[in-house]
Amino acid sequence: xxxxxxxxxxxxxxxxxxxxxxxxxxxxxxxxxxxxxxxxxxxxxxxxxxxxxxxxxxxxxxxxxxxxxxxxxxxxxxxxxxxxxxxxxxxxxxxxxxxxxxxxxxxxxxxxxxxxxxxxxxxxxxxxxxxxxxxxxxxxxxxxxxxxxxxxxxxxxxxxxxxxxxxxxxxxxxxxxxxxxxxxxxxxxxxxxxxxxxxxxxxxxxxxxxxxxxxxxxxxxxxxxxxxxxxxxxxxxxxxxxxxxxxxxxxxxxxxxxxxxxxxxxxxxxxxxxxxxxxxxxxxxxxxxxxxxxxxxxxxxxxxxxxxxxxxxxxxxxxxxxxxxxxxxxxxxxxxxxxxxxxxxxxxxxxxxxxxxxxxxxxxxxxxxxxxxxxxxxxxxxxxxxxxxxxxxxxxxxxxxxxxxxxxxxxxxxxxxxxxxxxxxxxxxxxxxxxxxxxxxxxxxxxxxxxxxxxxxxxxxxxxxxxxxxxxxxxxxxxxxxxxxxxx
Numbered sequence: 001x002x003x004x005x006x007x008x009x010x011x012x013x014x015x016x017x018x019x020x021x022x023x024x025x026x027x028x029x030x031x032x033x034x035x036x037x038x039x040x041x042x043x044x045x046x047x048x049x050x051x052x053x054x055x056x057x058x059x060x061x062x063x064x065x066x067x068x069x070x071x072x073x074x075x076x077x078x079x080x081x082x083x084x085x086x087x088x089x090x091x092x093x094x095x096x097x098x099x100x101x102x103x104x105x106x107x108x109x110x111x112x113x114x115x116x117x118x119x120x121x122x123x124x125x126x127x128x129x130x131x132x133x134x135x136x137x138x139x140x141x142x143x144x145x146x147x148x149x150x151x152x153x154x155x156x157x158x159x160x161x162x163x164x165x166x167x168x169x170x171x172x173x174x175x176x177x178x179x180x181x182x183x184x185x186x187x188x189x190x191x192x193x194x195x196x197x198x199x200x201x202x203x204x205x206x207x208x209x210x211x212x213x214x215x216x217x218x219x220x221x222x223x224x225x226x227x228x229x230x231x232x233x234x235x236x237x238x239x240x241x242x243x244x245x246x247x248x249x250x251x252x253x254x255x256x257x258x259x260x261x262x263x264x265x266x267x268x269x270x271x272x273x274x275x276x277x278x279x280x281x282x283x284x285x286x287x288x289x290x291x292x293x294x295x296x297x298x299x300x301x302x303x304x305x306x307x308x309x310x311x312x313x314x315x316x317x318x319x320x321x322x323x324x325x326x327x328x329x330x331x332x333x334x335x336x337x338x339x340x341x342x343x344x345x346x347x348x349x350x351x352x353x354x355x356x357x358x359x360x361x362x363x364x365x366x367x368x369x370x371x372x373x374x375x376x377x378x379x380x381x382x383x384x385x386x387x388x389x390x391x392x393x394x395x396x397x398x399x400x401x402x403x404x405x406x407x408x409x410x411x412x413x414x415x416x417x418x419x420x421x422x423x424x425x426x427x428x429x430x431x432x433x434x435x436x437x438x439x440x441x442x443x444x445x446x447x448x449x450x451x452x453x454x455x456x457x458x459x460x461x462x463x464x465x466x467x468x469x470x471x472x473x474x475x476x477x478x479x480x481x482x483x484x485x486x487x488x
Contacts, residue, residue, distance in 0.1 A: 014068020020406035032081040051077030057414040076394035076415035083402035086119035094126035095155040096185035101231035102380035102388040104149040109392035131163030133172040153377045164192045186215040194420035197405040208399035211407040219264035223409035236271035239371040244277040247309040250365035258345030261315030268315040279310040280446040284317035288449040
């Protein structure tokens with residue numbers, strides 16, 4: 001992460017806090033002020049509204065009686081002392097990367113949170129992603145401007161991929177007198193936010209950098225879920241329902257639905273579990289094959305003979321290795337560094353049609369539905385709207401309290417401040433040896449496409465370094481883990 005140092009605090013019984021940076025780490029003798037919320041008519045009546053500085057949130061809620069207390073993150077929320085006067089604050093908001101339901105809600109709640117809770121009047125929107133910082137594109141934001149934007153999809157600020165020039169961005173922040181930066185985006189955007197924070201810290205500037213993690217795929221680690229995910233699963237249901245109607249109405253009907261999921265198949269998995277009309281779910285984490293015993297073609301044929309129709313849901317990142325082999329395509333990347341994906345849904349539909357035409361086994365009626373961009377362009381649902389509100393307000397509270405270089409996220413149902421490096425060090429993926437994937441397999445009755453060797457390797461990868469360390473220090477725990485693996 002470019003030479004950044006981790007802020008680790010240890011305590012009794014194996015307690016570990018992965019703390020986030022604070023102004024006082026690199027700027028001495030900063031004055032503090034009483035939090036204006038203590039006189040706010042809506043908040044002053046709430047008992048224990050302020051969060052204690054020592055409050056932390058555990059990453060894992062499941063523990064053994066002799067095990068360590070484990071890893072914790074700093075609890076989000078308002079502090080009694082803040083490091084900004086309301087008139088002093090000049091905040092900005094930027095959205096980067098692809099669209100996602102809830103972006104406008106987050107923008108709205110940052111603006112309204114600053115304005116109504118802390119009395120901040122100067123908030124700028126950076127137009128067009130990171131490059132908007134040095135293209136001098138800004139939009140003044142007030143509660144009136146953002147009043148009803150949560151009812152619309154997309155982002156009123158516009159977005160783009162790439163365009164990250166750290167020196168130019170920090171120069172622009174400094175020249176404009178901005179001292180709070182709210183960055184909404186996925187793992188690539190949060191990596192950029194981390195670099196911006198490091199440069200600000202190197203220059204000794206009193207500028208808070210707060211991230212709000214955004215990914216429709218739910219592939220950001222540590223946090224319970226990313227905003228927009230619930231909406232995406234709900235919208236995917238509409239496409240699956242349509243595919244089921246089409247499949248059920250035709251002779252040997254097959255409904256094939258492609259949903260988003262570049263590296264992680266959470267949308268496909270949860271939409272499948274919620275639907276109960278899906279006969280096969282294909283995701284990037286679970287390789288599959290077409291021909292031969294136990295292959296997809298064999299399963300499709302058997303399912304059609306048994307039921308007369310079937311529905312297949314496939315994540316956009318599934319089967320890319322098969323697609324690349326058949327089309328001899330080279331890996332290409334977009335401006336954010338993401339691999340450009342080939343249309344696996346169209347390819348699979350052609351492969352299935354070709355198989356049954358070639359074999360002259362049966363007539364099939366296949367309908368392919370691709371709702372990916374429709375799903376990400378809709379406004380967020382009620383659940384995501386509430387979640388976006390809490391994420392935005394947590395980020396505002398953190399920045400006002402002097403925290404910086406952090407991402408606001410939900411950990412075990414509690415809002416927390418998470419260091420950037422924890423968000424960007426890896427991706428959250430479906431564990432195909434986990435109970436949730438087993439529930440899906442039992443729902444669809446599809447083959448797992450796994451060999452015994454695949455199962456052993458996946459379980460080894462799922463064991464984190466901290467788990468291994470804990471097991472080494474506790475022989476009884478090690479035996480217990482071994483028993484669990486073999487019993488499952």
